[in-house]
Amino acid sequence: xxxxxxxxxxxxxxxxxxxxxxxxxxxxxxxxxxxxxxxxxxxxxxxxxxxxxxxxxxxxxxxxxxxxxxxxxxxxxxxxxxxxxxxxxxxxxxxxxxxxxxxxxxxxxxxxxxxxxxxxxxxxxxxxxxxxxxxxxxxxxxxxxxxxxxxxxxxxxxxxxxxxxxxxxxxxxxxxxxxxxxxxxxxxxxxxxxxxxxxxxxxxxxxxxxxxxxxxxxxxxxxxxxxxxxxxxxxxxxxxxxxxxxxxxxxxxxxxxxxxxxxxxxxxxxxxxxxxxxxxxxxxxxxxxxxxxxxxxxxxxxxxxxxxxxxxxxxxxxxxxxxxxxxxxxxxxxxxxxxxxxxxxxxxxxxxxxxxxxxxxxxxxxxxxxxxxxxxxxxxxxxxxxxxxxxxxxxxxxxxxxxxxxxxxxxxxxxxxxxxxxxxxxxxxxxxxxxxxxxxxxxxxxxxxxxxxxxxxxxxxxxxxxxxxxxxxxxxxxxxxxxxxx
Amino acid sequence: xxxxxxxxxxxxxxxxxxxxxxxxxxxxxxxxxxxxxxxxxxxxxxxxxxxxxxxxxxxxxxxxxxxxxxxxxxxxxxxxxxxxxxxxxxxxxxxxxxxxxxxxxxxxxxxxxxxxxxxxxxxxxxxxxxxxxxxxxxxxxxxxxxxxxxxxxxx
Numbered sequence: 001x002x003x004x005x006x007x008x009x010x011x012x013x014x015x016x017x018x019x020x021x022x023x024x025x026x027x028x029x030x031x032x033x034x035x036x037x038x039x040x041x042x043x044x045x046x047x048x049x050x051x052x053x054x055x056x057x058x059x060x061x062x063x064x065x066x067x068x069x070x071x072x073x074x075x076x077x078x079x080x081x082x083x084x085x086x087x088x089x090x091x092x093x094x095x096x097x098x099x100x101x102x103x104x105x106x107x108x109x110x111x112x113x114x115x116x117x118x119x120x121x122x123x124x125x126x127x128x129x130x131x132x133x134x135x136x137x138x139x140x141x142x143x144x145x146x147x148x149x150x151x152x153x154x155x156x157x158x159x160x161x162x163x164x165x166x167x168x169x170x171x172x173x174x175x176x177x178x179x180x181x182x183x184x185x186x187x188x189x190x191x192x193x194x195x196x197x198x199x200x201x202x203x204x205x206x207x208x209x210x211x212x213x214x215x216x217x218x219x220x221x222x223x224x225x226x227x228x229x230x231x232x233x234x235x236x237x238x239x240x241x242x243x244x245x246x247x248x249x250x251x252x253x254x255x256x257x258x259x260x261x262x263x264x265x266x267x268x269x270x271x272x273x274x275x276x277x278x279x280x281x282x283x284x285x286x287x288x289x290x291x292x293x294x295x296x297x298x299x300x301x302x303x304x305x306x307x308x309x310x311x312x313x314x315x316x317x318x319x320x321x322x323x324x325x326x327x328x329x330x331x332x333x334x335x336x337x338x339x340x341x342x343x344x345x346x347x348x349x350x351x352x353x354x355x356x357x358x359x360x361x362x363x364x365x366x367x368x369x370x371x372x373x374x375x376x377x378x379x380x381x382x383x384x385x386x387x388x389x390x391x392x393x394x395x396x397x398x399x400x401x402x403x404x405x406x407x408x409x410x411x412x413x414x415x416x417x418x419x420x421x422x423x424x425x426x427x428x429x430x431x432x433x434x435x436x437x438x439x440x441x442x443x444x445x446x447x448x449x450x451x452x453x454x455x456x457x458x459x460x461x462x463x464x465x466x467x468x469x470x471x472x473x474x475x476x477x478x479x480x481x482x483x484x485x486x
Numbered sequence: 487x488x489x490x491x492x493x494x495x496x497x498x499x500x501x502x503x504x505x506x507x508x509x510x511x512x513x514x515x516x517x518x519x520x521x522x523x524x525x526x527x528x529x530x531x532x533x534x535x536x537x538x539x540x541x542x543x544x545x546x547x548x549x550x551x552x553x554x555x556x557x558x559x560x561x562x563x564x565x566x567x568x569x570x571x572x573x574x575x576x577x578x579x580x581x582x583x584x585x586x587x588x589x590x591x592x593x594x595x596x597x598x599x600x601x602x603x604x605x606x607x608x609x610x611x612x613x614x615x616x617x618x619x620x621x622x623x624x625x626x627x628x629x630x631x632x633x634x635x636x637x638x639x640x641x
Contacts (some may be wrong), residue, residue, distance in 0.1 A: 073513045100618045137612035206615035248617045389614035
């Protein structure tokens, strides 16, 4: 188990703590962690701040090595880590700054259904979702793609599956990057990754992935909530999943390919897991191209599950999903690296922004947002845990100024899996959730125990920090009533 | 890290380590700690440890033989690559390895010969999906009577 962090954490203001670049040899910039006093005490319990300091040594890193308030220990980068590198200054791209689950992310559907509409059929709804959405170890999907189709899917993203009937055209505009990062290179994805992806598009996976039926429990920003169609008491559906075995294999292949590359470019790393290559190098471009392909697969994955969920609702409530207003609010990636323009020292530069357990949070007016979101700002979806709440936020101007357009992605784990299982002894987590009004179904024997609410920090503490810091503003709070897990 | 070290220990009367594994806590994921009297001896408990993280895997069908062989400069990376191959065998091919023989495992080479059978999904009990075998805290170190390896897997 990781030791505690004993290095410096200098308070900058009520929401920011600095690790000075003098802390560790090789740091090119300061580290900066977003947190309040209470969260800092917990953050020091593992060595994730050390990882923030390590990331600060990456060539070409700009301004700060950042971490969001849901920071915890990861591989190379901490979870909650954000780092932007400048390719023109020898900046690197690192698979550790994205993670194995490329484009793990979250999407949220709204509806005109209310809690009163759903409660009488909630068990039937959750059971049908559990039967219909493939989840758990070894569960293949209902949709299988031939290799040529997979290649096209990875190039086109969500558009590919929507054009085949798995969703609505309006879903594309409500997805980050319209569900497709251009210049994806499916030709750089290995045969093994293709083999793993062939029957996994439209599958939930396991671990902390979930599909949740929720309702809008509280509205913080009436105007923004109305613009997003999130009326208090209405039903929402949140889906958390990523690129599945295809993405894991792309990362696995890349880590192997890049093993000796830092030495080739004279890059010294404090941690082998920060393996990287200059963005402009052939190795860097290969990873970027393959990563984009896997990211596009992930958007298709969530899109197909959206379609399946709509079909279940239509079946249970005996009316089309369109008549229940089951529109996509938004879909965000929280494990990704993207080329984005930022102003640095008065000049606009195209930076490689790594978000490892962090969510894009573009403010009102940002050119990349679709027309319907540009006046409002980009929705930021932050799942909490299956017993308490999740949150919808909106990106604020502070994100562009301070965090390379980034916000948090979740609550952050408080207990290890083993500790969560031990804490569950003699308890029925399913019954406890039911007592809280949540019907939960899980395929894995230890799924509910490992993912129980007590295993996570309270998401409200995390989102409050970024609300106060002007990074992302609270819009609405969502309460779960049904959850399915792998 | 040498085979001779373990032989030396047994000659001096130190109990030779029995092959074993344990799963230990690691933040959001799982760690596997493996012990054996020799480097090649680590392979079998490491394989069982990986499967123990995934669940209780029942087998069915005909046996097929398989071989993993790789050269490299680092025994820890060879161990990791082998386990990644076993994970792929499960994830992609839905097969489980058993009856392992490890003719060679040192800093430069790992060769494992094993039998595989299909995983019986109906009779298996799954705990969790393992995304990957990571490089995090990857280590093999000598201990009295043998060797100990640690591997962290991403859940």
